[in-house]
Amino acid sequence: MATKKTAPKSYREIESVKAYRRLMQGYYLMATHPKWFGKKTAWITSGGPVEPLYAMGVLPFYPENYGAMCGAGREAVSLCETAEAQGYSRDLCSYARLDIGSSISGKGPLGVLPKPNFLVCGNNICGTVIKWYEIQARKFQVPLFFLDTPFIHKELTDHTIQYVRRQMEEYVAFLEKACRRPFSEKRFLKVSARSVEAVSLWKEILELSRSRPAPFAAFDAFIHMAPIVTLRGTGWAVRYYKKLKKELENRVKNGQGAFAREEIRLIWDNIPIWYDIRNLSQLLARHGAVLVADTYTSAWTLKPLDLANPLESLSRSYASVLLNLGLEHKVANMSELIKQYQADGFIMHSNRSCKTYSLGQYDLKKKVTELTGKPGLIIEADHTDSRSYAPSQVEKQIETFVEMARTR
Amino acid sequence: MSQKTSFLDLIKELAKIADRGWSEVATHLPPGRIPIGYFCPYVPEELLQAAGTVPLRLMDMPVKISHAQAHLPAYCCHLVKSSLENYLRGDLDFLQGIVFSQSCDTMKGLADIWTIEGRLPFQFNLMVPTRLNSPLARDYFRIEVENLKAALEKKLGKISDESLKEAVRLFNQIRKRLRTLYARMRLDPGRLPGKGLAQIVQAGYLMDRDQYLQLLTGLLDSWPDQSAGKTPEVPLYLSGNIVHSGDWFSLIEEAGGRIVYDDLCSGARTLRLTIKEEGDPLDALVDRYFTNYLCPTKHQGIEAHQELLLKEVQESGAKGVIFLFYKYCESYYFDYPDLKKLLEGKGFPTLLLEIEDPSQAREQMKIRLQAFVEMLS
Numbered sequence: 001m002a003t004k005k006t007a008p009k010s011y012r013e014i015e016s017v018k019a020y021r022r023l024m025q026g027y028y029l030m031a032t033h034p035k036w037f038g039k040k041t042a043w044i045t046s047g048g049p050v051e052p053l054y055a056m057g058v059l060p061f062y063p064e065n066y067g068a069m070c071g072a073g074r075e076a077v078s079l080c081e082t083a084e085a086q087g088y089s090r091d092l093c094s095y096a097r098l099d100i101g102s103s104i105s106g107k108g109p110l111g112v113l114p115k116p117n118f119l120v121c122g123n124n125i126c127g128t129v130i131k132w133y134e135i136q137a138r139k140f141q142v143p144l145f146f147l148d149t150p151f152i153h154k155e156l157t158d159h160t161i162q163y164v165r166r167q168m169e170e171y172v173a174f175l176e177k178a179c180r181r182p183f184s185e186k187r188f189l190k191v192s193a194r195s196v197e198a199v200s201l202w203k204e205i206l207e208l209s210r211s212r213p214a215p216f217a218a219f220d221a222f223i224h225m226a227p228i229v230t231l232r233g234t235g236w237a238v239r240y241y242k243k244l245k246k247e248l249e250n251r252v253k254n255g256q257g258a259f260a261r262e263e264i265r266l267i268w269d270n271i272p273i274w275y276d277i278r279n280l281s282q283l284l285a286r287h288g289a290v291l292v293a294d295t296y297t298s299a300w301t302l303k304p305l306d307l308a309n310p311l312e313s314l315s316r317s318y319a320s321v322l323l324n325l326g327l328e329h330k331v332a333n334m335s336e337l338i339k340q341y342q343a344d345g346f347i348m349h350s351n352r353s354c355k356t357y358s359l360g361q362y363d364l365k366k367k368v369t370e371l372t373g374k375p376g377l378i379i380e381a382d383h384t385d386s387r388s389y390a391p392s393q394v395e396k397q398i399e400t401f402v403e404m405a406r407t408r
Numbered sequence: 409m410s411q412k413t414s415f416l417d418l419i420k421e422l423a424k425i426a427d428r429g430w431s432e433v434a435t436h437l438p439p440g441r442i443p444i445g446y447f448c449p450y451v452p453e454e455l456l457q458a459a460g461t462v463p464l465r466l467m468d469m470p471v472k473i474s475h476a477q478a479h480l481p482a483y484c485c486h487l488v489k490s491s492l493e494n495y496l497r498g499d500l501d502f503l504q505g506i507v508f509s510q511s512c513d514t515m516k517g518l519a520d521i522w523t524i525e526g527r528l529p530f531q532f533n534l535m536v537p538t539r540l541n542s543p544l545a546r547d548y549f550r551i552e553v554e555n556l557k558a559a560l561e562k563k564l565g566k567i568s569d570e571s572l573k574e575a576v577r578l579f580n581q582i583r584k585r586l587r588t589l590y591a592r593m594r595l596d597p598g599r600l601p602g603k604g605l606a607q608i609v610q611a612g613y614l615m616d617r618d619q620y621l622q623l624l625t626g627l628l629d630s631w632p633d634q635s636a637g638k639t640p641e642v643p644l645y646l647s648g649n650i651v652h653s654g655d656w657f658s659l660i661e662e663a664g665g666r667i668v669y670d671d672l673c674s675g676a677r678t679l680r681l682t683i684k685e686e687g688d689p690l691d692a693l694v695d696r697y698f699t700n701y702l703c704p705t706k707h708q709g710i711e712a713h714q715e716l717l718l719k720e721v722q723e724s725g726a727k728g729v730i731f732l733f734y735k736y737c738e739s740y741y742f743d744y745p746d747l748k749k750l751l752e753g754k755g756f757p758t759l760l761l762e763i764e765d766p767s768q769a770r771e772q773m774k775i776r777l778q779a780f781v782e783m784l785s
């Protein structure tokens with residue numbers, strides 16, 4: 001596997017990355033030492049409603065984001081093996097496996113993770129998280145709040161919204177009990193307003209890559225998405241994305257792309273292959289191909305919250321995240337991305353760790369090509385467990401595909 | 409003597425029904441009843457029955473997979489692969505519809521692929537909530553069941569309360585007979601091999617239920633008075649999903665073990681579905697899913713699966729537990745390590761067998777089963 005640490009020459013480094021690092025270091029310092037800051041922490045799934053947590057002053061910790069960190073740092077396999085030694089099957093989602101492994105061994109890039117005060121699990125992304133959070137709730141012996149958002153094959157029905165909304169009220173009551181203080185509507189509105197702002201900024205940032213050349217490649221988005229996931233609802237995320245947006249707007253003004261060569265524009269589907277991002281990015285760059293958008297980071301452009309009716313719109317928004325929508329919606333979403341970003345094709349990561357994302361990709365590919373005329377490629381991997389990855393085969397597939405897309 | 413003959417005849421007949429392929433299932437339907445497919449016990453069969461259908465359960469018929477690969481990645485359980493294969497080959501074209509229920513991510517994906525292919529005139533996705541320890545989920549599910557009822561009525565005509573109650577009584581009777589059957593198997597274990605029991609259970613999903621009840625009743629009535637004599641096999645509990653092929657039972661018996669009780673999703677677990685016969689039948693249909701723990705794809709508190717399994721294992725008189733799971737089934741594999749730890753801590757050794765394609769891997773499983781049973785005897 002190619003592991004060169006240098007960025008390709010054609011790649012234009014994002015300057016805000018320094019601010020990004022400081023921000024995330026600060027966040028992880030708090031997340032690993034919540035007591036120093038007098039904070040309670042909650043583990044929360046990536047699609048869980050975080051705004052009420054920030055409103056209560058609780059610091060969210062995202063095991064999935066931690067998983068991405070372990071994957072990118074190539075520490076996932078040994079953590080997965082710890083879980084496997086306890087009987088967890090290798091066929092389970094590797095985010096879950098590595099998180100379980102890390103809480104058994106106390107190892108991982110952040111050392112021993114502090115015990116959370118409680119857990120918040122939303123199944124709007126998958127069914128995996130229910131089982132994973134049950135395991136951790138048993139292990140840590142802490143309360144678990146579970147927000148159930150029925151899957152939307154076709155449309156979001158009124159009784160689904162009502163069901164989710166009533167659970168949001170329960171969530172608030174749960175937080176009041178866990179934090180032993182009343183929920184402040186005022187703070188919640190303030191946090192929600194910041195969340196709305198960060199989400200819009202993130203959306204605008206991603207949309208900048210509709211221009212040619214794209215100032216912000218999907219590989220950049222995979223890195224810079226961390227604040228929209230973990231710090232959504234804080235002023236930090238807003239400030240950071242304002243800075244990033246400014247930098248990228250300048251690029252657009254000056255006609256500068258993330259890569260010097262941009263001949264083929266592609267869309268990425270599914271979670272990145274965290275441990276091989278750099279290699280794949282270089283490979284594509286060598287062929288003049290750029291990933292200009294992806295279905296993963298754009299999932300955090302949640303429907304905007306209606307501040308006049310925050311709980312209701314929170315329910316609507318969290319119930320209808322991309323991973324909670326059926327194939328028809330995914331076809332529409334991918335086709336729209338191709339159109340908006342003037343893409344020449346798409347690469348789909350068939351991710352054996354993430355069934356919710358990967359089931360239906362073959363049909364998705366077929367339908368999207370029918371609708372847009374653009375070719376798609378399916379490659380097989382796992383987002384963090386590199387044992388299930390054959391890099392040279394994937395590289396060959398990508399090379400052939402890019403050349404094919406060029407001639408279409 | 410004639411009593412004994414009829415007992416054996418009934419066993420044979422039920423075994424034959426269990427072994428039917430889809431085309432034979434189709435030709436044996438009673439006239440006027442409409443075949444509807446479903447996968448999961450969260451679909452209220454009673455409602456389908458009351459609508460004038462024969463609910464037929466899709467449960468991994470042996471089939472060579474050749475069409476499904478174009479739609480599914482390799483990392484899917486065989487139940488989903490084989491069902492899609494049957495569907496794409498047209499084996500299920502005789503069905504007038506299918507009811508999916510929200511369970512795991514793989515099934516969710518299958519439901520969408522099924523829709524895109526659009527081979528059947530009717531598909532309903534019943535969104536069973538996941539948080540089954542909440543009254544909010546109950547209210548939500550009640551509306552979902554009402555919607556299923558309305559969709560069936562639109563297609564097949566009004567479902568009266570009376571016909572629903574009648575269907576409830578029918579399925580309760582079936583469950584009652586099955587419960588008796590399990591009890592008989594314990595008292596008179598030499599009478600029928602485990603494979604026979606599995607086939608009896610399986611047959612029930614592939615035929616008209618009125619006829620099935622008659623066969624079950626006949627079977628119990630003709631059960632010989634004298635015990636066939638005790639067998640010395642090691643009593644075991646079988647835990648797993650919809651893996652109801654008689655072959656597993658035979659393998660276990662060849663290794664010297666015997667299943668005394670199970671929680672297979674197609675087996676004894678469905679006995680937990682017994683419904684109240686009084687009051688509003690729709691309420692009763694809904695309530696049963698909230699009062700009993702049924703499936704690891706659902707959340708009913710963090711200890712629900714462990715508590716119930718331990719209780720059943722202890723009551724069953726089993727000496728050990730065999731876990732039989734489809735490969736790639738996340739819901740079961742996530743629960744497994746803690747279940748194993750709990751059971752072994754209470755003195756029940758466990759053995760995990762993983763099934764990828766049920767028609768393969770017999771030999772290797774046999775060796776592991778023999779070693780396990782030997783350790784227990």
Ligand code: SF4
Binds near residue numbers: 126353356357
């Ligand atoms: S299964 Fe997919 S969506 Fe669920 S936790 Fe794993 S990676 Fe995330």
Ligand code: SF4
Binds near residue numbers: 740
């Ligand atoms: S066996 Fe497991 S993976 Fe397969 S459909 Fe059932 S719950 Fe889903």
